[in-house]
Amino acid sequence: MLARALLLGLLLGAAQSAAALTIYKYVNANGVVTYSDRAVAGAKVFTFRDNMVERFEKQVRLETQRQGTQDLLIVRNDLYAPIDIELRLNGLNNVTGASANPIRQIIPARSQVRVATLSPSVPGLAMRYTPVLRHGLGDPRLAPSDHRYALPWQGGPFRQTQGANGRYSHFTPKGRYAVDIAMPEGTPIVAARAGTVIKIENEQTGRGANPSGNFVRILHEDGTMSVYLHLMQGSISVREGQRVQTGQALARSGNTGNSTGPHLHFVVQRNIGLAVESIPFDFAQPVGSLPNFAQGGD
Numbered sequence: 001m002l003a004r005a006l007l008l009g010l011l012l013g014a015a016q017s018a019a020a021l022t023i024y025k026y027v028n029a030n031g032v033v034t035y036s037d038r039a040v041a042g043a044k045v046f047t048f049r050d051n052m053v054e055r056f057e058k059q060v061r062l063e064t065q066r067q068g069t070q071d072l073l074i075v076r077n078d079l080y081a082p083i084d085i086e087l088r089l090n091g092l093n094n095v096t097g098a099s100a101n102p103i104r105q106i107i108p109a110r111s112q113v114r115v116a117t118l119s120p121s122v123p124g125l126a127m128r129y130t131p132v133l134r135h136g137l138g139d140p141r142l143a144p145s146d147h148r149y150a151l152p153w154q155g156g157p158f159r160q161t162q163g164a165n166g167r168y169s170h171f172t173p174k175g176r177y178a179v180d181i182a183m184p185e186g187t188p189i190v191a192a193r194a195g196t197v198i199k200i201e202n203e204q205t206g207r208g209a210n211p212s213g214n215f216v217r218i219l220h221e222d223g224t225m226s227v228y229l230h231l232m233q234g235s236i237s238v239r240e241g242q243r244v245q246t247g248q249a250l251a252r253s254g255n256t257g258n259s260t261g262p263h264l265h266f267v268v269q270r271n272i273g274l275a276v277e278s279i280p281f282d283f284a285q286p287v288g289s290l291p292n293f294a295q296g297g298d
Contacts, residue, residue: 062087062133063112069123070097073116073131077107080241081198081219084136084271087115093128094121106139137198138271142223148284150246152192152228152266153253158183160287161263177278178267181287185262186235187253189228191244192266192283195220202236204256213257216250224279229265230257 059078064071077083087103089095097118107113120127161182199217204210214231216238232254238244255262268281 060085060135062131064131069120071118071127072114073118074112074114075105075107075133076112077109079137079198080109080196081137081225082109082139083107084138084140084274085115086134086274088132088134089116089118090130090132091128094125095119095127095129096121098129106141107135134274136271136274137276138219138225139223140271140273142270144224144270144279145222147193147220147222147224148282149192149226149268150190150284151287152190152226152250153181153183153264154188154190156183156187158187158287177280178265179287180263180265182261182263183253185232185252185254187264188249189216189231189251189253189264191218191246191248191250192226193218193220194245195226195243197238197240197242197244198225200236200238200240202231202234202251205233206256207258211258213259214251214254218244224268224270225276227265227267227269229267230254230259230263232256 060083061076063074063076065074066072073087075085075087083106085103085105085107087105089098092098095118097116099116103115105113105115118127118129158181161180195218197216198219199215201210201212201214204214212227212229214233214236215227215229216231216236217225217227219225228250230253231251233256235252235254236250238248238250244250253262253264259265267278269276269278
C-alpha cells in the first residue's frame with residue numbers, strides 16, 4: 001500500500017503540467033489497486049478532487065423569534081470555535097430595522113447572538129423578507145503567530161509524497177500549502193500543536209461520501225487551525241470541545257475519502273473573511289522525504 005502511494009507520486013512528478021499526464025486506476029482480480037500512466041485494459045481515468053467538505057448547517061443557523069410584532073434574528077453557533085458571519089436581507093417589504101448593507105459580525109463559540117430586530121413599517125401588515133446567511137469558520141481578525149509545528153505522527157521516518165502547490169491536488173485555496181506523508185495504515189497520529197478540537201469525522205469507510213475521509217480539526221490560540229485528514233475509521237480518540245496538547249494522541253492514519261493510498265494529509269488554515277484558506281507553515285524538525293514529486297523536484 002505504501003509503495004503504491006509512492007509510485008503514484010513518481011508518476012505525477014513525471015508530468016510538466018497537470019494537463020500533461022493522465023493517471024489510470026486499475027483493480028485486478030485479487031483486488032489489488034494499481035495506478036499507471038498507461039491505459040491498460042480495464043483501467044479507468046482517475047480523478048482526484050481536493051475538496052474539504054465540512055457541514056455546519058446543524059451547528060450554525062439563523063433563528064427567528066417573535067416578540068410582539070417584531071422579528072428577532074438570532075445567529076446560533078454551537079461550534080467550539082468562533083464564526084464570521086454575513087447576513088443579507090433581500091426582498092424587503094414592510095420592514096424597518098433592516099440595514100441596507102450586509103450585517104457582518106463575529107459570533108463567539110457556543111453562543112447565540114441577536115444580529116437584527118425587524119418591525120413592520122405599517123402596523124398590522126405582514127413583513128416580508130428573505131434572509132441569506134453566510135459564514136466562515138474562525139475569527140479573521142486574528143493574526144497567525146510564528147509557530148513551528150511538531151511532527152503529527154509517531155514512528156517512521158516517513159516520506160513526503162506531495163508538498164505545497166502540488167500539481168496533483170494541492171492547488172486549491174484550502175489545500176495549497178498542505179503536505180501528504182505516506183505511511184502505513186494504523187500509524188499513530190498526534191497533535192502537532194496545542195489547541196481545541198472543533199470538528200471530527202470518525203465514521204467514514206473507504207472512499208465514502210466526504211473527500212476528506214475521517215478527520216480532526218484543531219483550533220489554536222492565534223486563530224489558525226490544523227487539520228488531519230484520511231484517518232482510519234473509528235480510530236479518533238478525542239472529542240469536539242476537548243483541549244489537547246502537543247504530542248497528544250488523536251487517531252490513527254488511514255486511507256479514507258479521496259485518497260490515493262495510505263497517507264496523512266496535514267494542513268494549516270485560517271479564516272481570511274468568510275472563507276478558510278491554507279497558509280504556509282514549518283515543521284520543527286526535518287521530514288525524512290523523497291523529492292516533492294508534485295513539483296518535479298530533484
